[in-house]
Amino acid sequence: MKRIFAFLGLVFAMLNVYAQQMDTNPIRRELEFSPVLNKHFYGFCLYDLDSNRFVTGINESKLFTPASNAKTFTLFAALKHLGDSIPGLQYIERGDSLIFWGTGDPTFLHNRLDSRKVYDFLKSSNKKLFYAEEDIIEEPFYRKGWAIEDYEEYYQPEISSFPIYGNVVTLREHDGRLCASPSFFQGALLTTSNSSSGTYTVSREFDRNSFRVNRAYPPRNYINEKPFRYSAELFVQLLVDTLHRPVKRIRFQRPPLSKTIYSASTQAILREMMLPSDNFLAEQFHMLIAQKLYGQFDTGRLRKELTKNFFGYFTDNIDLYDASGLSSYNKVTPRSMVEVLLLVYAQVADKEALHRLFPTGGVDGTLKRAYSLDNGEAFVWAKTGTINAVHNQSGFIRTRSGRNLAFAFLNTNFLGDAAPVRKEMVRIMTFIRQHY
16 A cells, blocks of 8 residues: 555646656647547547656546446456456355355356356355355445446346356357357247348346347357346356256345355456456455455445545545446546556566556557557557547557657547547557657
8 A cells, every 4th residue: 555655646746847857739730630530529648657747738638438448447456456366166165065255256156257156166166066155235336327228238238246147148040040148048038020021139127037039040150149137046047057056045144254265366357357458357356355355245435435545545536336337327538547557567566567458559449450460569558448529549659769658638528439539549549659
């Protein structure tokens, strides 16, 4: 903690000092005379990591909606409060019984991320299995400011204390028919037409796990994910279905001396959150951290304490309502985005490991097709963020001369597709790469 505040003290003591050796006027001209940027509201902030100085900014103190740039705040919180491995399950043994609780771990039976450690532990136990629920108020399955009409979109699964299968049904074409995974949901697929024409769609009713398919045969190689309506009862049904052994629900408070099974590398799952911008993983990281710190899933308290203990020292006030950036209520400034990047920078000593936590321009993640390599080298590592009329990038850039910079580039209130805004950001960041 002392090291963090010492670092913050060094940074914030220099907020109004501009690096004399870096002439930023050409950068400002590129921004101020951009025909793309001048059609909407934007903010920009640039920081020199080598000299610990802010070097330039435009609208850097104005508030913007961060969209998925909010995941950088979640990244810091996880690096700060979680260890090397994610707790996957907590349990106690009483006689012939194994009683277990969820931790918020999003990887259990996830179709890409599951290590099978929790599954194998439960499967191999020779004791009777009891899934324990506590006498506490459950977290809401959505955060404030989420779009309720997106309930059946793959990017908005429900939040829960013990996720399973990523809280989604995976639907695939196989031998000309639609197959559900887990197969438990196969009987919930209802074909409403025998037609083979028109666009193929699968929709879920809001308050139940009933999936309507609008025509009989799916397109070849069709694949889709649909969030299911989560409940503790459904969780146990799915667990029984995959373990092929009884599991009972009970009310039982989690004791302080319960044992823990760890499931996955924290940094590996953080990379999975950051590169494809996975909202579900982000929200579950807040659940994991809250459970570790408070012994309960109180993410509202977590966000308040993160603001008080860390983000409250930023130059500008910010407001965060979720971990993923889905909430339109979130508000940050370009300068606060740079300041949280500095906190992340201080947490990860190995800078190559740091870069691996962000999409790499021209290489992977959400920036794979945005940037071109410069003489075969990647030079931007940044988080993107996009919702309606919002498109952002915040991260790190290395210039041809070897300068290491942090930047935030936030855009809002534009009409139409984000592609022109993305292209202009790439052009300006590439200009900085080539000329500094």
